[in-house]
Structure formats: structure tokens, C-alpha cells
Amino acid sequence: MRLIYLAVLVLLVLSMQLTLMAAAASDEEDIENEITSRQFSLKVGEGVKIGDYRVELISVVSVMDGLIEVKVWKRVSEFEDWRVMEDHRDANFDEGAERGGLTLTVIDIFDEEAVRMRAEYRTNFGYPQKYVTERALAPKNLPKLEVSTTVDKTEISVGDEVKATVTVKNVGNDTARDVTIQDSPPLPQFRYLAGYPPKIKNQLQPGESDLAVYSMVAATEGEVKMPATVARYADSKSTIYSATSPSIKIDINPKRRPNLVLNVDPPAPIKHGGQGTINVTVKNDGDASAYRVVVKAEVESQGDGLELLKGSLDESFFEIPQGELETYSATFKGSRSGIYDVNLKASYQGDGEMMQKETAFEVAVLEREYKYLYYLPIVPVLIMSVWLFRRYREYKY
Amino acid sequence: MLNVLMLGIGQCGNRILDAVNRESFGGSSKLSKYYSRQKFPSRVETLAINTAVNDLKELKFTTAKNRLHVPNLHGVGANRSIGKQGFWDNREMIMEEIERRGDFDIAFVMTSASGGTGSSFAPLVVHELKERYKNITVVAVMVLPFREEGSIYLQNAAFSMRDIKEVDSDGIILVDNQYLKRLSGDIKTAYDKINDMVAERILFLIESLDSEMLSVTDLGDFKTVMRGGLGMGTLGFYESDKKTTSLTSAIEGSLKPGGLLYPADVYEDAARAMIIIQGSRDSLDVDEITKSVEKLSTKIGQVFKGIVIKKGRPKVLSVFTLGQVPDLEMLYAQAAQAIQDEKSRKTRAKKQLDDAFAYIEDLEEIY
Ligand SMILES: Nc1nc2c(ncn2[C@@H]2O[C@H](COP(=O)(O)OP(=O)(O)OP(=O)(O)O)[C@@H](O)[C@H]2O)c(=O)[nH]1
Ligand SMILES: [Mg+2]
Numbered sequence: 064m065r066l067i068y069l070a071v072l073v074l075l076v077l078s079m080q081l082t083l084m085a086a087a088a089s090d091e092e093d094i095e096n097e098i099t100s101r102q103f104s105l106k107v108g109e110g111v112k113i114g115d116y117r118v119e120l121i122s123v124v125s126v127m128d129g130l131i132e133v134k135v136w137k138r139v140s141e142f143e144d145w146r147v148m149e150d151h152r153d154a155n156f157d158e159g160a161e162r163g164g165l166t167l168t169v170i171d172i173f174d175e176e177a178v179r180m181r182a183e184y185r186t187n188f189g190y191p192q193k194y195v196t197e198r199a200l201a202p203k204n205l206p207k208l209e210v211s212t213t214v215d216k217t218e219i220s221v222g223d224e225v226k227a228t229v230t231v232k233n234v235g236n237d238t239a240r241d242v243t244i245q246d247s248p249p250l251p252q253f254r255y256l257a258g259y260p261p262k263i264k265n266q267l268q269p270g271e272s273d274l275a276v277y278s279m280v281a282a283t284e285g286e287v288k289m290p291a292t293v294a295r296y297a298d299s300k301s302t303i304y305s306a307t308s309p310s311i312k313i314d315i316n317p318k319r320r321p322n323l324v325l326n327v328d329p330p331a332p333i334k335h336g337g338q339g340t341i342n343v344t345v346k347n348d349g350d351a352s353a354y355r356v357v358v359k360a361e362v363e364s365q366g367d368g369l370e371l372l373k374g375s376l377d378e379s380f381f382e383i384p385q386g387e388l389e390t391y392s393a394t395f396k397g398s399r400s401g402i403y404d405v406n407l408k409a410s411y412q413g414d415g416e417m418m419q420k421e422t423a424f425e426v427a428v429l430e431r432e433y434k435y436l437y438y439l440p441i442v443p444v445l446i447m448s449v450w451l452f453r454r455y456r457e458y459k460y
Numbered sequence: 461m462l463n464v465l466m467l468g469i470g471q472c473g474n475r476i477l478d479a480v481n482r483e484s485f486g487g488s489s490k491l492s493k494y495y496s497r498q499k500f501p502s503r504v505e506t507l508a509i510n511t512a513v514n515d516l517k518e519l520k521f522t523t524a525k526n527r528l529h530v531p532n533l534h535g536v537g538a539n540r541s542i543g544k545q546g547f548w549d550n551r552e553m554i555m556e557e558i559e560r561r562g563d564f565d566i567a568f569v570m571t572s573a574s575g576g577t578g579s580s581f582a583p584l585v586v587h588e589l590k591e592r593y594k595n596i597t598v599v600a601v602m603v604l605p606f607r608e609e610g611s612i613y614l615q616n617a618a619f620s621m622r623d624i625k626e627v628d629s630d631g632i633i634l635v636d637n638q639y640l641k642r643l644s645g646d647i648k649t650a651y652d653k654i655n656d657m658v659a660e661r662i663l664f665l666i667e668s669l670d671s672e673m674l675s676v677t678d679l680g681d682f683k684t685v686m687r688g689g690l691g692m693g694t695l696g697f698y699e700s701d702k703k704t705t706s707l708t709s710a711i712e713g714s715l716k717p718g719g720l721l722y723p724a725d726v727y728e729d730a731a732r733a734m735i736i737i738q739g740s741r742d743s744l745d746v747d748e749i750t751k752s753v754e755k756l757s758t759k760i761g762q763v764f765k766g767i768v769i770k771k772g773r774p775k776v777l778s779v780f781t782l783g784q785v786p787d788l789e790m791l792y793a794q795a796a797q798a799i800q801d802e803k804s805r806k807t808r809a810k811k812q813l814d815d816a817f818a819y820i821e822d823l824e825e826i827y
Contacts, residue, residue: 454493456524458493458520
């Protein structure tokens with residue numbers, strides 16, 4: 064777009080120079096071939112007289128898209144041209160200014176009612192003169208449609224379904240005919256399920272509204288700008304109008320899936336012959352429920368070293384909703400010293416996929432502690448003191 | 461196994477008994493009683509008897525139950541009459557205490573001859589033992605005083621020796637403090653040394669009598685020796701050191717005056733003798749022993765020989781009784797002199813007092 068602007072600008076500058084040069088040249092040559100350029104503002108229903116040409120602004124089709132509709136005709140001639148003009152693009156009418164016609168350019172679209180334009184024409188056409196068209200003067204019994212498109216959510220994830228509702232309402236005071244809805248071509252980011260393309264009643268009485276609903280499923284992640292929906296309709300004189308809805312932005316997040324996190328709270332080293340409890344927490348950190356969760360433990364060299372007393376390290380849960388957690392525990396008795404590697408494996412389903420998570424930890428069973436060893440030195444000391452005391456008593460007179 | 465009774469009476473007797481007990485712990489350490497066990501060669505019962513509690517308290521190696529205080533008397537102050545009375549008053553209690561300790565083959569009654577308690581109790585105890593035990597051999601160990609200790613001690617020694625001779629003991633072993641005084645400068649260490657010597661010899665004797673001897677000597681032989689001569693004798697002892705390992709010199713050493721507890725010329729004065737030799741098997745040669753003893757046996761006839769095989773350097777104990785006791789005679793002479801002196805001093809003093817009283821004869825007290 065910028066390039067186009069640039070080109071237009073260059074063209075403009077060039078043409079201005081050309082005009083100047085032409086003007087300089089025409090001083091000596093034919094003054095009739097001289098081309099002049101004038102700017103003027105127009106309201107819907109207004110016109111401009113330039114020589115025998117009449118330029119009338121029929122409507123502003125879209126402010127956003129920079130489209131207006133103009134009617135250009137020439138007095139006492141066959142020439143009549145209806146055209147939708149694009150902002151900043153030169154349009155030649157009746158073969159353009161060079162050939163004795165008009166070249167029009169939309170410079171600015173102020174709002175739905177007013178634009179600023181430039182016209183190029185032979186200098187001898189004189190100054191442009193504004194006038195009010197018959198249509199503007201005529202009582203306005205016209206249809207006017209309002210279009211809006213809404214979606215039920217603007218932030219979704221891949222795989223989520225979105226419902227779009229297109230509402231068209233006739234807020235004018237005449238029947239809107241030949242109503243058609245033009246949605247932008249199907250967006251690649253969605254799969255369309257039902258109701259697409261949306262259809263609206265052919266005719267809408269003043270005050271009447273209609274809506275069309277369609278649903279689609281997000282297919283790829285990213286930010287999607289749903290373009291405006293355009294409704295076209297005609298009034299009783301088959302004059303064609305259009306209305307557009309504001310555009311909508313939808314964020315599509317990556318697909319939702321459960322994500323289980325296994326957290327093990329292993330026991331402090333278990334004393335020989337003592338007990339230790341292993342607490343397991345299964346948390347769903349994802350954004351979808353995990354189903355059919357099965358946790359299985361493998362204890363290396365299980366046998367008689369670690370004896371299960373209570374509970375189990377194997378567990379299963381039908382569902383762990385997102386953000387929720389489940390805990391369970393198992394109590395073991397350490398009957399042989401050593402380090403036991405425990406591997407916990409959780410398998411679960413989410414959105415038809417099988418997923419797995421693993422975690423490993425160690426349970427240490429300490430060497431047998433000979434506690435009473437500490438008392439051992441006390442025994443001889445005690446025996447000795449008793450012995451000494453008895454001896455002392457025996458000899459104390 | 462012999463059943464041996466050892467009585468230590470009076471301070472001196474108590475302390476010798478304590479030395480015996482200490483010796484039996486095997487060490488000379490003061491703390492040996494805390495870590496060691498008494499090892500008597502036989503079944504030995506010891507009993508310390510005294511009228512003075514303080515003397516009993518002073519003992520270290522004699523168990524409390526083996527210290528018998530004879531009540532109501534806090535020492536007899538060297539007065540043998542009070543001592544005798546004390547014994548009579550407590551005779552049953554004392555004898556019961558002894559009899560509770562079972563039957564005995566031999567008893568040693570150890571005392572000083574010069575104190576009050578020991579010297580007065582000992583003859584009576586000997587008598588009681590002889591009465592109460594059928595086949596007992598009772599030997600008195602009498603310690604003679606330093607001669608300079610004073611007339612009372614001398615008197616006591618003289619009279620107690622007579623008393624002990626009168627009761628039918630199986631023999632008296634003399635220990636002379638005066639003779640052994642040379643071993644140490646101060647009295648306290650001299651006492652300790654003498655007591656140790658006595659203890660060592662008596663324990664050696666018991667051990668030997670109770671061992672399988674190579675040459676036959678037994679309690680009967682010992683009794684025979686002790687009953688010889690005047691019925692009193694002494695002990696000689698010699699332990700080989702590194703330099704003198706010869707058996708002959710060891711035997712001779714045990715007979716030399718320096719090895720005796722009482723001064724005597726064994727070759728001249730001895731009536732009967734027994735020589736006990738202890739040593740390792742290879743150090744003992746019967747022929748050599750016979751030869752060494754020959755000199756003595758030609759003088760006094762048969763000498764009983766005991767040979768005990770035991771590891772260590774040769775040790776020799778000689779036991780003999782004497783046919784004459786010149787030193788004791790001298791003691792008696794001194795005692796008699798002392799008594800005489802005492803008597804004349806008393807009469808002199810009496811006379812002086814009487815003279816003094818003469819001044820107030822016929823006078824009345826006036827206030
Ligand atoms: N060899 C030796 N002689 C001692 C010892 N203690 C005292 N004597 C001597 O024994 C005599 C005094 O007799 P003691 O045994 O103390 O008197 P006791 O039998 O306790 O009689 P009293 O004290 O009078 O009741 C003195 O001649 C001292 O030299 C000692 O430990 N060893
Ligand atoms: Mg005393």
C-alpha cells in the first residue's frame with residue numbers, strides 16, 4: 064500500500080510539474096489544451112459542476128476500505144458513469160483530463176457523509192461549482208442496513224469451536240432489497256462446520272432484522288483478524304448500497320492438553336527396621352482434564368528390602384481436571400539397608416492422545432544401628448564403679 | 461588345703477595382719493585392693509582384734525568385717541591387767557567371732573609383746589584356741605620392743621613372754637624390733653618394713669606347707685621344729701637377686717643373722733631347723749641343697765628340707781627354734797632392773813609424799 068501511495072505521490076509531483084511545464088508551454092501554444100487541478104469537498108447528495116461535467120457523490124461505501132461511489136455525467140450528452148472509487152487512485156472519466164474528460168482522485172474520506180476530492184480538467188472549463196442533487200433534495204425514503212458480526216469468544220485454543228453471528232438490521236425507512244451478505248472468503252485458520260456461508264433474508268422491511276449463525280473450529284494457532292462482513296442491498300430505485308460490520312480479532316492459543324506433574328515427597332532415610340511414608344502428588348498443570356490416569360511404580364530390587372506396609376504406589380484416577388491434584392501415599396518398612404530406586408510412571412489420556420510422565424526418586428534404608436553400643440562403655444564403667452564402691456565399703460571401717 | 465587362721469591383736473598385731481593382707485593382693489600398690497583379688501595359698505581367715513578403734517581404722521587392706529573391736533575399752537594404755545580383764549569380759553564374743561570362721565589346722569597369733577592389748581590378749585587367745593580346736597597348731601608371733609621404749613614396755617614384754625610360754629602354744633616366733641631397727645632410720649618406715657618382712661615370711665611358710673613338696677615336710681614337721689628347744693625361734697629368709705643366683709649362697713643367706721627376725725647364731729643356738737627352698741626346677745639341685753645344709757645338720761642333727769618347684773629366682777625360708785636366747789635373757793634382765801628401779805622410785809616418791817603429809821598431821825582444815 065505504501066508503495067502505491069509513494070507512486071501516487073511521485074505521479075502527483077510529476078503531473079504538477081507537467082502541468083506547470085504545460086502551462087508554461089501553453090502560454091505560447093493553445094490555451095485550450097491547458098489542464099488545471101482543483102480540490103473540493105463533497106457531501107453525499109452534493110455535486111460539482113466542472114464545465115459541462117457533473118460529479119455527484121452517491122455514497123461513501125466504506126470509510127475504512129477507502130471506497131466511495133460517484134456518478135459522473137455530462138450535460139447534453141450520452142456520458143454517464145457510476146463508479147466506486149478507491150482512495151488516492153486516479154480515475155479517468157470520459158477518457159480523462161488529457162483528452163478533454165475528467166480525472167478524479169479521492170484525497171480524503173472524512174466520514175460516511177463527506178469526502179475531499181481533486182479534479183483535473185482543461186482550464187477552460189472554469190471553476191468547479193457546487194450544487195445539490197435532486198436525490199438529496201428528494202425526501203429520503205431509503206433503506207439503511209446495519210451489519211454486525213459477533214463471536215461467542217475471542218480467545219480460544221486450537222480445536223475449540225467458535226460461533227459467529229451475523230446480524231443485519233434495516234434501520235432505514237424503506238425496504239432493503241436484494242440483500243446479500245459477503246463474508247470474507249473462508250479463513251484458513253478455521254475449519255467451518257455449519258451455517259457457512261451465512262445467508263440473510265433477501266428483503267428486510269424497515270426495522271426488520273435477520274441473523275445468520277455459523278460455527279467453525281480453530282485449526283491453527285495465532286492471531287486472526289476476521290474481516291468486515293459487507294451487506295449489499297438496493298433501494299426501490301435499484302440504487303445499490305452497502306454496509307459493513309466492524310472487524311473482529313480472535314486469538315487462537317495452542318491446543319489444550321492435560322499435563323500431569325508427578326511430585327514425590329520421599330521419606331527421610333528409613334532406619335533399619337523402621338518405617339517411611341512416600342507421598343505422591345499427581346497434579347494436572349495443563350489446561351484440559353486428564354483421563355484414565357494410571358500411576359505405576361517400579362522399585363528396583365524390590366524383594367525383602369522394602370516391604371509395603373500400607374497403601375500402594377500404584378494408583379489410578381478416572382479424571383484429574385485441569386488445575387486439580389490428587390494425592391496418595393504408601394508406607395514401607397525398610398528391612399534391608401540399601402538405596403532403592405523407585406520409578407513412577409503415570410500414563411493418561413487427553414483429547415484422544417495417550418501421554419506419559421515419569422519421575423524417579425530414591426529411598427534409602429540405613430544400616431542397622433547398634434544403639435545400645437553407646438551404652439556399652441557405660442557398662443564396664445558401671446561395673447567398675449560398683450566394684451570399686453563395694454571394695455570401698457568392704458574396707459571402710 | 462590348709463585352713464589357716466591369722467589373728468592380729470593390738471596395734472602391732474593389727475598392722476602386721478594388714479601387711480599380710482596387702483601382701484596377698486600381690487602388689488605393693490596402695491590401690492591394689494581396688495583392682496586385685498586376695499590370693500592366699502590356702503584358706504586363710506584373718507581377723508584384727510583391738511581395744512582401740514583408731515588402730516583398727518588405720519588399717520587399709522583388712523576388710524571391715526575382719527576388724528573386731530573389743531568394746532568398752534579405748535586401748536588399755538599398756539596396762540596388761542586391764543587388758544586381761546577386757547578379754548575375760550568379751551571372751552565369748554571374741555571366740556565366737558573366730559569360731560564363726562570355721563575349723564582351722566593352724567593359727568598364727570600375732571602381737572607385740574610389749575603393748576597392753578595384744579600382749580595380754582594373745583596368751584589367753586592361744587589358750588582358748590587350744591581348748592576349742594582339737595587338732596590345731598597355734599603359733600604365736602611375738603614382737604619385742606625397742607629397748608629404749610621404756611620400762612613399762614620392757615616389763616610387759618617380760619611378763620607376756622612368760623604368759624605365752626605358760627599356755628601350751630605350739631611355738632613362738634620372735635620378731636625383735638630392736639634388732640630390725642637398723643633397716644630404717646625412722647620408726648614409721650621401720651615398722652612398715654618389719655611388718656612386710658614378717659608377712660612375707662609367714663605367707664611363704666603357709667604356701668610351702670600347703671604345696672606339694674619334693675622333699676617331704678608338712679605341718680607335722682613344722683610342729684616338730686617349733687616344739688624343739690625352748691619352744692621359741694624365728695624365721696630367716698633369703699631371696700636371690702640377679703647377682704647371687706647360686707643355691708648354696710641363698711641357703712646360707714637364710715641362716716645368716718642378717719636374714720633373721722631375731723638375733724641368733726643359728727649354728728650355735730638352733731635346736732631344730734627346717735629349710736624351705738623355692739625355685740624353678742632347673743635351679744634346684746637336691747645334692748647341692750643337701751650339701752649346703754650339711755654344715756647345719758652336723759651341728760643340730762636333722763634339718764627338715766622342703767623343696768617347692770615354682771617359677772622365679774630361688775627363695776629360701778629357714779624356720780628354727782633355739783636352745784638358748786641370750787638377747788631375751790638380756791631383755792629380762794633389763795626388765796627386772798626396770799622393775800626394781802620403778803619400785804624404788806615409787807617407794808622414794810611415796811616416802812617424799814608421806815614426809816610432805818607429815819606437815820599437816822594433826823592439823824584441821826580451817827575456813
Ligand atoms: N614391728 C612393729 N612393732 C610395732 C608396730 N606398732 C607398734 N609396735 C610395737 O608394739 C609395741 C606397742 O604395742 P602396741 O601393739 O602398740 O600396743 P597394743 O597391743 O595396741 O596395746 P595398747 O595400745 O596398750 O592397748 C611397741 O613396742 C612398738 O614398738 C608395728 O607396726 N610394727
Ligand atoms: Mg594400741
